[in-house]
Amino acid sequence: MKVTGSHEVPYGKVNKLEQGTTLKSTSKTLILVTLTLIILTIVPLYYPLHKYPSTHTSTGAGDTTISPVYHPQDELITINNNHHKCDVFSGEWVPNPDAPYYNNMTCWAIHEHQNCQKYGRPDSDFMKWRWKPDGCDLPIFNPYQFLEIVRNKSLAFVGDSVGRNQMQSLICMLSRVEYPIDKSTTKDENFKHWYYVSYNFTLATYWSPFLVKAQEASSDGPTHTGLFNLYLDEFDEKWTTQIDNFNYLIINAGHWFWRPALYYVNKQVVGCRFCQLENITDYPMTFGYRKAIRTAFNAINSRRNFKGITILRTFAPMHFEGGEWNSGGDCVRKMPFKSNEIKLEGVNLELYMTQIEEFNRGEKIGKNRGLKYRLLDTTQAMLLRPDGHPSRYGHWPNENVTLYNDCVHWCLPGPIDTWSDFLLHTLKMEGLRSAEEKAHPKG
Numbered sequence: 376m377k378v379t380g381s382h383e384v385p386y387g388k389v390n391k392l393e394q395g396t397t398l399k400s401t402s403k404t405l406i407l408v409t410l411t412l413i414i415l416t417i418v419p420l421y422y423p424l425h426k427y428p429s430t431h432t433s434t435g436a437g438d439t440t441i442s443p444v445y446h447p448q449d450e451l452i453t454i455n456n457n458h459h460k461c462d463v464f465s466g467e468w469v470p471n472p473d474a475p476y477y478n479n480m481t482c483w484a485i486h487e488h489q490n491c492q493k494y495g496r497p498d499s500d501f502m503k504w505r506w507k508p509d510g511c512d513l514p515i516f517n518p519y520q521f522l523e524i525v526r527n528k529s530l531a532f533v534g535d536s537v538g539r540n541q542m543q544s545l546i547c548m549l550s551r552v553e554y555p556i557d558k559s560t561t562k563d564e565n566f567k568h569w570y571y572v573s574y575n576f577t578l579a580t581y582w583s584p585f586l587v588k589a590q591e592a593s594s595d596g597p598t599h600t601g602l603f604n605l606y607l608d609e610f611d612e613k614w615t616t617q618i619d620n621f622n623y624l625i626i627n628a629g630h631w632f633w634r635p636a637l638y639y640v641n642k643q644v645v646g647c648r649f650c651q652l653e654n655i656t657d658y659p660m661t662f663g664y665r666k667a668i669r670t671a672f673n674a675i676n677s678r679r680n681f682k683g684i685t686i687l688r689t690f691a692p693m694h695f696e697g698g699e700w701n702s703g704g705d706c707v708r709k710m711p712f713k714s715n716e717i718k719l720e721g722v723n724l725e726l727y728m729t730q731i732e733e734f735n736r737g738e739k740i741g742k743n744r745g746l747k748y749r750l751l752d753t754t755q756a757m758l759l760r761p762d763g764h765p766s767r768y769g770h771w772p773n774e775n776v777t778l779y780n781d782c783v784h785w786c787l788p789g790p791i792d793t794w795s796d797f798l799l800h801t802l803k804m805e806g807l808r809s810a811e812e813k814a815h816p817k818g
């Protein structure tokens with residue numbers, strides 16, 4: 376690890392135009408090299424968690440810093456009919472002066488490296504937006520409604536640190552009603568079990584950044600970031616054997632597939648990604664990504680006792696500009712993009728399409744078994760949020776961290792809180808769907 380802060384880009388100096396010109400004047404090969412090989416290969420997407428209080432419940436009634444917006448009487452669950460036709464994942468960010476709904480004093484679940492206020496992020500406008508779908512409204516998260524819906528249920532996050540980022544955001548969004556108690560069965564911070572006593576609701580997290588069986592073959596490797604053996608057709612049993620009793624699984628993966636890896640199928644090396652070994656075919660990262668997602672869905676579909684809903688949370692793009700993550704790249708914007716200002720393209724588009732294709736495949740197979748698959752299609756909304764990352768405010772200025780400017784994770788509070796709005800909407804639609812299925816069994 377080394378300090379990479381010596382070539383920070385001054386605020387305001389980086390703009391989209393500059394980035395666009397850089398990209399255009401670069402050959403396609405070079406883009407592949409710079410974007411897919413270097414950006415995240417060295418980025419450790421796991422930081423040790425800071426210590427949580429082991430038990431802590433709160434009604435939120437004592438909070439004076441943030442006034443509660445929702446009350447238990449809001450619990451009535453309503454949903455507008457036009458949501459049937461409306462794609463809630465396509466829209467714009469609009470100002471929301473009421474946000475945020477928690478802060479680092481009211482919520483202890485904020486990960487150290489996403490506690491941007493603590494580390495001096497001077498602006499707060501990035502917290503004050505909400506997502507407005509084209510053609511309908513997405514209500515702001517109502518923690519009482521959410522907890523009512525998940526009463527007696529359980530939800531697991533499976534994936535990488537962006538998934539953990541989402542879980543911690545959810546814990547903070549729920550904290551006005553209740554904090555969970557720690558029911559983890561291991562000391563390993565990558566495998567947490569949280570329990571909401573009043574709602575008999577379990578929230579769990581399973582660390583599996585590649586979703587499949589993986590092993591670090593070398594901690595160095597061609598980019599000094601480790602070389603991983605990925606067994607693309609083998610289940611990662613650390614999570615696949617644990618899911619049977621969960622009602623919801625939120626699956627995510629992406630950023631780790633930038634790293635150099637040897638791809639195994641049938642226990643034989645079939646190729647690699649930037650391993651720089653002779654006689655081994657080099658594949659683009661989507662090769663491993665596609666097979667890994669497919670295997671994850673195969674694992675879910677093969678669990679006889681699993682009856683839950685599988686939710687794929689789509690890839691959230693990162694926003695380095697003016698350089699790569701280790702060459703002065705940073706994310707210094709203060710405002711969201713409008714949807715006409717930026718397009719999903721290049722590797723981001725490839726990763727996204729790979730996910731969608733594998734989702735459709737997994738869903739089809741799952742359907743035969745009576746399993747439900749849903750998309751939490753956050754990619755477009757997050758593409759528009761270059762302003763929501765920690766950048767240099769994920770640690771003290773003099774700290775020796777590898778990812779000095781973090782343009783991958785999301786500040787809390789911040790735009791990732793909107794994923795809870797999306798999630799609640801998805802769960803509400805589920806209720807509507809099953810009510811309709813009961814009323815019109817054949818419809």
Ligand SMILES: *[C@@H]1O[C@H](CO)[C@@H](O)[C@H](O)[C@H]1NC(C)=O
Nearest residue numbers: 376377378379774775776777
């Ligand atoms: C940063 O930390 C790494 C190990 O974590 C160490 O090898 C390196 O020398 C440190 N760099 C500085 C400038 O302290």
Ligand SMILES: *[C@@H]1O[C@H](CO)[C@@H](O)[C@H](O)[C@H]1NC(C)=O
Nearest residue numbers: 479480490491492493494495
């Ligand atoms: C919360 O943020 C403030 C700055 O707004 C900082 O002074 C404080 O140390 C932070 N507290 C925690 C618990 O992170």
Ligand SMILES: *[C@@H]1O[C@H](CO)[C@@H](O)[C@H](O)[C@H]1NC(C)=O
Nearest residue numbers: 526527528529574575576620
């Ligand atoms: C909690 O929910 C489970 C179903 O997930 C149920 O079997 C159990 O009886 C519930 N426990 C309590 C205390 O309500």
Ligand SMILES: *[C@@H]1O[C@H](CO)[C@@H](O)[C@H](O)[C@H]1NC(C)=O
Nearest residue numbers: 523524525526527528574575
């Ligand atoms: C939750 O479980 C308890 C205990 O089994 C039961 O009494 C209650 O009706 C359940 N509530 C819901 C909403 O399923």
Ligand SMILES: *[C@@H]1O[C@H](CO)[C@@H](O)[C@H](O)[C@H]1NC(C)=O
Nearest residue numbers: 644650651652653654655656
């Ligand atoms: C590559 O293949 C050739 C011919 O099969 C073999 O002689 C050579 O040792 C191989 N090199 C490596 C690094 O495996």
